[in-house]
Amino acid sequence: MQQNSCSIKGIIKELLQHKKTLILGNIIALLSTLLIVMIPLFIPILVDELLLNKPHGYITWIEVNLWQSDIKGYVFATLIVILLLRLFSVLLGIWQAKIFVTISKEMTYKMRQALLRHLRHVSLKEYEMMRVGAVTSKLVTDVETIDGFISTTISKLIIASFTLIFSAVVLLWIHWQLALFILITNPLVVFFTAKLSRNIGKLKKEENRAVGVFQDALTETLELFHQIRAANKEAYFFKKSEMKAKELKEHATAYGYRSDAAIKFSYLVFLGGYEIFRAVSILAVAYSDLSVGLMLAIFSYLWVMVAPTQDIINFQYVLATANAACERINSLFSLGQERVIEEKANPFEGCKTLGIEVRNLSFSYQKEKPVLKNINMQIPAGSKVALVGASGSGKTTLANILVGFYPFEEGEIIYGDIPHTGLKLSTIRENIHLILQHPKLFNDTMRFNLTLGKSYSDEEIKKALHIAQLDTVLAGLENGLETLVGKDGIKLSGGQRQRVAIARMILSDPRVVIFDESTSALDVHTEERLFSALHEFLREKTVITIAHRLSTIKSAGYIYVLEDGSVVDSGTPKELLAKDESYFSSMI
Numbered sequence: 001m002q003q004n005s006c007s008i009k010g011i012i013k014e015l016l017q018h019k020k021t022l023i024l025g026n027i028i029a030l031l032s033t034l035l036i037v038m039i040p041l042f043i044p045i046l047v048d049e050l051l052l053n054k055p056h057g058y059i060t061w062i063e064v065n066l067w068q069s070d071i072k073g074y075v076f077a078t079l080i081v082i083l084l085l086r087l088f089s090v091l092l093g094i095w096q097a098k099i100f101v102t103i104s105k106e107m108t109y110k111m112r113q114a115l116l117r118h119l120r121h122v123s124l125k126e127y128e129m130m131r132v133g134a135v136t137s138k139l140v141t142d143v144e145t146i147d148g149f150i151s152t153t154i155s156k157l158i159i160a161s162f163t164l165i166f167s168a169v170v171l172l173w174i175h176w177q178l179a180l181f182i183l184i185t186n187p188l189v190v191f192f193t194a195k196l197s198r199n200i201g202k203l204k205k206e207e208n209r210a211v212g213v214f215q216d217a218l219t220e221t222l223e224l225f226h227q228i229r230a231a232n233k234e235a236y237f238f239k240k241s242e243m244k245a246k247e248l249k250e251h252a253t254a255y256g257y258r259s260d261a262a263i264k265f266s267y268l269v270f271l272g273g274y275e276i277f278r279a280v281s282i283l284a285v286a287y288s289d290l291s292v293g294l295m296l297a298i299f300s301y302l303w304v305m306v307a308p309t310q311d312i313i314n315f316q317y318v319l320a321t322a323n324a325a326c327e328r329i330n331s332l333f334s335l336g337q338e339r340v341i342e343e344k345a346n347p348f349e350g351c352k353t354l355g356i357e358v359r360n361l362s363f364s365y366q367k368e369k370p371v372l373k374n375i376n377m378q379i380p381a382g383s384k385v386a387l388v389g390a391s392g393s394g395k396t397t398l399a400n401i402l403v404g405f406y407p408f409e410e411g412e413i414i415y416g417d418i419p420h421t422g423l424k425l426s427t428i429r430e431n432i433h434l435i436l437q438h439p440k441l442f443n444d445t446m447r448f449n450l451t452l453g454k455s456y457s458d459e460e461i462k463k464a465l466h467i468a469q470l471d472t473v474l475a476g477l478e479n480g481l482e483t484l485v486g487k488d489g490i491k492l493s494g495g496q497r498q499r500v501a502i503a504r505m506i507l508s509d510p511r512v513v514i515f516d517e518s519t520s521a522l523d524v525h526t527e528e529r530l531f532s533a534l535h536e537f538l539r540e541k542t543v544i545t546i547a548h549r550l551s552t553i554k555s556a557g558y559i560y561v562l563e564d565g566s567v568v569d570s571g572t573p574k575e576l577l578a579k580d581e582s583y584f585s586s587m588i
């Protein structure tokens with residue numbers, strides 16, 4: 001698979017990379033079909049030579065060169081040979097399937113790996129628009145479809161082609177006129193049935209889209225179940241999912257019965273053709289030198305050709321399905337990624353903390369709707385700065401931009417002395433820790449939620465928990481650090497979850513900390529204890545605190561006031577109060 005796209009052409013190209021294995025697989029397929037195609041050739045020996053006494057010379061040859069026997073002996077020997085041919089053909093078939101399955105699993109693994117690597121770097125803006133259910137269904141179901149296409153369809157197609165070619169050769173050898181008749185009419189039958197399948201791909205697409213929509217509705221309902229129950233809206237949301245299930249039923253029914261009808265009808269056409277062949281063959285026996293045994297052999301070949309012809313007919317359906325799966329996979333590959341920045345120098349290296357300067361920064365999520373307008377801020381190294389403003393004024397947006405979550409076109413941010421255009425996003429996030437407004441916890445242990453997989457000693461973890469005022473919480477957990485916190489940390493209170501996020505920050509020991517209302521769920525006393533415990537830890541770090549509560553920011557050295565995306569005021573708390581005594585009156 002090409003690294004960043006899926007196409008049938010790409011799949012074939014990638015398959016060809018496994019040339020050696022593929023050649024072996026094809027040789028095995030060739031042998032397996034040769035064995036099967038030989039079987040009908042025994043019919044003329046049995047029927048013409050043994051039953052009808054019409055010699056082809058084979059029995060005479062056996063009597064002279066191998067061994068002499070009566071009818072019973074020859075029938076029994078033929079039976080054994082045919083059974084052995086079938087057995088070996090099946091064994092070779094299994095070997096060939098194993099080869100293709102191994103290649104297909106390797107290819108689909110690579111495809112999932114490429115998709116995951118793409119998603120890892122997907123930009124936050126794209127992520128916010130993504131429907132999780134649709135993404136997972138692409139990674140699971142659609143990749144599975146491609147897997148089936150490679151492992152089953154392609155190997156079947158190879159066997160089918162070999163079988164048809166061998167059968168054609170033998171048929172031509174037996175009776176070329178009849179063979180030509182069969183070989184010309186057979187493709188016509190295939191062509192006719194192909195026409196029937198045109199619309200099936202489209203219907204399948206509709207069905208898959210309906211599956212995605214249903215999955216999304218259900219995922220959202222289940223993920224927000226708590227919220228939905230609190231709002232007493234179960235009926236509305238489940239009804240919505242039910243409606244999507246109904247739409248899915250309609251699309252699935254349309255696809256299900258029409259594709260079934262198309263397959264059945266094409267089979268009918270094929271069987272009709274078979275009846276005509278039979279009539280023509282009997283005429284050939286009556287009016288040419290074709291023996292009854294050879295006629296029966298031709299009938300057998302017709303049957304040998306049924307499955308391969310069906311496989312070739314079905315190939316178009318499967319191809320349409322694989323193409324549709326590829327298209328959906330490509331929609332994931334086309335999700336925009338974060339910028340890759342070449343790092344000139346790392347300003348965080350070798351220093352305890354860093355100052356940040358924001359120059360003329362403007363930003364909008366959607367065009368023409370500016371959220372931040374011409375922001376200028378000076379945040380010296382080691383300073384404690386607060387950002388206040390009404391809800392929706394752009395505080396969280398600014399915090400997110402400071403850690404490089406959203407790219408912006410206007411203005412610049414200078415970290416130490418390096419502008420944002422010269423710093424890797426991973427370097428910024430490694431050193432600036434943003435504690436989110438609504439921290440999310442993993443459905444894992446308390447330890448994992450604190451360390452996120454990095455190894456820390458129990459001492460370090462306990463110290464962080466102590467600073468974050470979580471001692472008593474930890475003591476209350478039945479398995480201590482190994483206690484599972486439940487989905488999204490449901491076993492913990494809102495304030496406890498916020499403190500877990502703070503303890504996580506303490507452990508990662510960043511150089512700059514941004515608190516985005518990270519203590520909003522704490523009571524004033526716990527918050528005060530927390531900040532006084534944090535005081536020493538934060539002493540040398542640059543700290544930006546976003547808050548609505550006066551108590552949270554009262555120790556700030558400098559305050560920026562944001563209103564409707566612009567900095568409308570700034571100064572020390574004293575200066576702001578001096579301007580207007582009721583400055584913080586709206587804050588508690």
Ligand SMILES: Nc1ncnc2c1ncn2[C@@H]1O[C@H](COP(=O)(O)OP(=O)(O)OP(=O)(O)O)[C@@H](O)[C@H]1O
Nearest residue numbers: 128365371389390391392393394395396397398437
């Ligand atoms: N991901 C997003 N996509 C589009 N618009 C957004 C997004 N996030 C926020 N906004 C919009 O940007 C504006 C600023 O939102 P932001 O979250 O930065 O405000 P805030 O000052 O943090 O508010 P609060 O105090 O309520 O947390 C709001 O009008 C909001 O609707």
Ligand SMILES: [Mg+2]
Nearest residue numbers: 395396397437
């Ligand atoms: Mg906010």
